[in-house]
Amino acid sequence: MQVIVDLCVVPLGVGVSVSEYIAECHRVLAARGLRTELHAYGTNIEGEWDEVMSAIKECHEAVHRLGAPRITTTLKLGTRTDRVQSMDDKVQSVRDKLAAG
Amino acid sequence: MQVIVDLCVVPLGVGVSVSEYIAECHRVLAARGLRTELHAYGTNIEGEWDEVMSAIKECHEAVHRLGAPRITTTLKLGTRTDRVQSMDDKVQSVRDKLAAG
Amino acid sequence: MQVIVDLCVVPLGVGVSVSEYIAECHRVLAARGLRTELHAYGTNIEGEWDEVMSAIKECHEAVHRLGAPRITTTLKLGTRTDRVQSMDDKVQSVRDKLAAG
Amino acid sequence: MQVIVDLCVVPLGVGVSVSEYIAECHRVLAARGLRTELHAYGTNIEGEWDEVMSAIKECHEAVHRLGAPRITTTLKLGTRTDRVQSMDDKVQSVRDKLAAG
Numbered sequence: 001m002q003v004i005v006d007l008c009v010v011p012l013g014v015g016v017s018v019s020e021y022i023a024e025c026h027r028v029l030a031a032r033g034l035r036t037e038l039h040a041y042g043t044n045i046e047g048e049w050d051e052v053m054s055a056i057k058e059c060h061e062a063v064h065r066l067g068a069p070r071i072t073t074t075l076k077l078g079t080r081t082d083r084v085q086s087m088d089d090k091v092q093s094v095r096d097k098l099a100a101g
Numbered sequence: 102m103q104v105i106v107d108l109c110v111v112p113l114g115v116g117v118s119v120s121e122y123i124a125e126c127h128r129v130l131a132a133r134g135l136r137t138e139l140h141a142y143g144t145n146i147e148g149e150w151d152e153v154m155s156a157i158k159e160c161h162e163a164v165h166r167l168g169a170p171r172i173t174t175t176l177k178l179g180t181r182t183d184r185v186q187s188m189d190d191k192v193q194s195v196r197d198k199l200a201a202g
Numbered sequence: 203m204q205v206i207v208d209l210c211v212v213p214l215g216v217g218v219s220v221s222e223y224i225a226e227c228h229r230v231l232a233a234r235g236l237r238t239e240l241h242a243y244g245t246n247i248e249g250e251w252d253e254v255m256s257a258i259k260e261c262h263e264a265v266h267r268l269g270a271p272r273i274t275t276t277l278k279l280g281t282r283t284d285r286v287q288s289m290d291d292k293v294q295s296v297r298d299k300l301a302a303g
Numbered sequence: 304m305q306v307i308v309d310l311c312v313v314p315l316g317v318g319v320s321v322s323e324y325i326a327e328c329h330r331v332l333a334a335r336g337l338r339t340e341l342h343a344y345g346t347n348i349e350g351e352w353d354e355v356m357s358a359i360k361e362c363h364e365a366v367h368r369l370g371a372p373r374i375t376t377t378l379k380l381g382t383r384t385d386r387v388q389s390m391d392d393k394v395q396s397v398r399d400k401l402a403a404g
Contacts, residue, residue: 006344023400040390041309087343097326107243124299141289142208188242198225
């Protein structure tokens, strides 16, 4: 089962600057070879369910290891059985509608 | 790693009434023996990370099997290494502050 | 336009214990007379869109005033035009399906 | 109060293809002159709290008008009082950490 995810990891107890922890998550995701897109309020990931979810668990472990005693993550998860759809397809589909007026 | 989750599964392509699909997720979670609390905009779950995440995958599979061609899920995931905290502890902690004025 | 909301306010830069800030949000919501339900990963609110959203803004202002320099909030927002539905209706609808087997 | 938002509007009761509704939201946001970034699982918006929230209300109204009887939206809302931060700043901050190794 393929999944498209929007991942937003928020470490608590480490002050207001969290980019170091987000960067660590990106290292984890990159090491797994997952396709990702960083945006201003999270990271999109696409891949096989088990691989993506295993990587997200490793993100939590890595952020705790870096010193965050508490983490709250918001995740959106999209799956479909009617057709295959990539992250690029989703963005392009909206852009096409906008271009059509 | 223990996790507290807020799970909100939204089936698309099956009309406006979705309670049948949420009920199916509850059957999946109950069959796993996971501790859950249903609320008006989702379901809280507590348990070991791998068990909870495996159950959430099974929810997606079950909702697709019931006929939903597309699902978008919103998940909140809380982990902490500083202490053990249950769902009941979280609610009680806020209630105590409110009672204290 | 009526809305049912799931509100989860997360203050950053104030350590790992956040229940004091959540309690402050509940005081704001109670002062507005809004119907709310606290759960282990947020607070459900129902009411008129403008009143609910104005209260959520006041929550952010109150949490900043209490000392949090940064806040990240996750919100779910449900509206429908086909029929009126309360938070209790939503929970009952799932319970009915579960009771029916 | 400035806010950075991640907006994901999900119309229910209109089938599995939702890009037409997302495009309509983008027309609403563009008409307001708000700065936005479309990504594969939502749209980031930055602006003054009241303007952004008013635009999001108009998105719900427009999506209902287009024919969706039910909408569930997931929103992330970030505010801070310690400093001004744009969407670009947030992305750049993570990229800088990654470039530094």
